[in-house]
Amino acid sequence: MGRTLFEKIWNRHLVKDLGAGTGLVLIDRVLLHERTGGVALESLAEAGHPVASPGQVFATMDHIVDTRPGRTDRTIMPTGTAFITATRDAALAAGITLFDLGDPRQGIVHVIAPELAIVLPGLTLVCPDSHTCSQGALGALAWGIGSSEAEHALATTTLRVTRPRTMRITIEGVLGAGVTAKDLALHLLARFGASGAKGHIVEYAGSAVRALDIEARLTLCNMATEFGAFSAIIAPDETVLAYLQGRPFAPTGAMWARAVADWATLVSDADAVFDTEHAVDAGDVRPMVTWGTSPQQAVPLGQPVPDFAQVSGRDTAEAHARALDYMGLTVGDAIVGAPIDAAFIGSCTNARLSDLRRAAAILKGRRVAAGVRAICVPGSGAVKAAAEAEGLDRVFLDAGFEWREPGCSMCFFAGGESFGADERVITSTNRNFESRQGPGTRSHLASPETVAASAIAGRIAAPGDLS
């Protein structure tokens, strides 16, 4: 019987079968950030365990740092500096590569790892961050872990992993005009639910997936954790090779050729059997927006807030009612047209150059509506520099957006900043949880295009709605 892409990567990393479905799995890359990196490294040092292979470990600053222009180690959050300095000191002591504040390579971990080719096809890569699944877009087995597991990976170059089940979601057809990878991710969440991929490694396949560029694939895979998945992965193809070749940590010369030959085997065999299979028609996907407090609570733009009967397959009555109460909405309310207080473009989901270009195309020559606070946070120093070289910063600034330094920013509480209670925010991020973006803040997830259009309109709007 054929093997899945996941099984091929798993098998070649399996140091030892620990029995009962658990394997001791070799880890090729460990990524750290300052919220948990400092804790993990300090805790490891206290226990007397050295970092076993520091060359394979990278750290960046994204989760705590301020993103306002002119930033320093200080944050609005009074204790933020301690996280930054602890991570810096521990990274230096351990001899791992650090992309510190001021380094042009600094940025959100899941933006910089692909940019720098730290992630490569067929590698195992872990990070104490749930959105590590993003990096499966490059054909790696990449997944989020806790701090204790990060310590384990650092000390042993392995993890003890319970083997996930396999799922393939095959998406055939063509995404409609103005429909993005973010909309596709929200479509899948609305259809299969926030625990729809529970316990599975999800392989995204099909013509619609192959047609996505790398940045769009990263967006799609990013939200696999919202799906309850172990992770997501896409088979590496020519698009991946073209993206990676020549990037700073990519192999070069004869080594590149050797790696490429190896990566050609990283595909699910035609007769591979998955534990679960789903088929999705790309033509069914519409621009999406969330109405509730779970990413599964999403509808196509233009549809009203659903009643309980429409979502009872996934939501309990209690969850439906709670979400409506929190969001200040009632069944049947039009979501398009809801007045907004803020618009946010950023995060590991949608803060790459293509995201900013598409948003800027909508913002060009327009102004953000009065009373709306609009913020753009490029995902990395490289994204910011490339955007500025194209003049995108001027487009955002002229439209009335703030133009920030790279980091996680107001996706949650990075830098100690958040939105206000009852403020309605349209956001290109990944989580609309209660109080995620601020205590009492009402978050609506959407694509960068929809965020840009809404910022101009002053209310939730589809890009096509603008005059």
Place this chain on the structure above:
Amino acid sequence: MTPFSTLTSIAVPLIRDNVDTDAIIPSREMKTVGKRGLADGLFAGWRYTAVGGRVPEPGFVLNDPAYAGAAILLGGANFGCGSSREHAAWALAEYGFRAVIAQSFNPIFRGNCVRNGIVPIACNAQAFADAPQPLTIDLPVQTVTDAAGHATSFAIDDEAKAMLVGGLDAIALTLRHRDAIAAFRQADAVRRPWAYR
């Protein structure tokens, strides 16, 4: 880590679906570089009347004196979804929880529980909310028994069970395979040199 054998405690019902780790411990409550000092921030957004405040919200179940000292938490589906922050497990453990019974768990959160001595039990928690208290969890035999003597079996993978029952340190356990890992890496570096640096 303290070995887990049996535990008898009343159970606190927080039976909501998709309870995320931002709810379990909000970012603003993760104030120090470390694993302690988090119990006060547990469920802060629901537990207190105001942001950053410490005045108990009387309607929140953890503030009900009937559940004081409870070491078992009951949850709904997809419990612990969202951020991988282990602070959620650290906060639960520091507060005194030793077990969470929920319909289903987020995989990262579940792993974080196991590494911090909290037993994740995946089954219908509502039945236990309605059962006579206290409950007794017997991990070696994998049962939850209510005060009337009604026992329910649960499944848990062998790895997690061994870790919890033995109170084992995963790193120490894995380092017993140090030589096998070194040999594997040496051979692998020949097969996949680009993976090493």
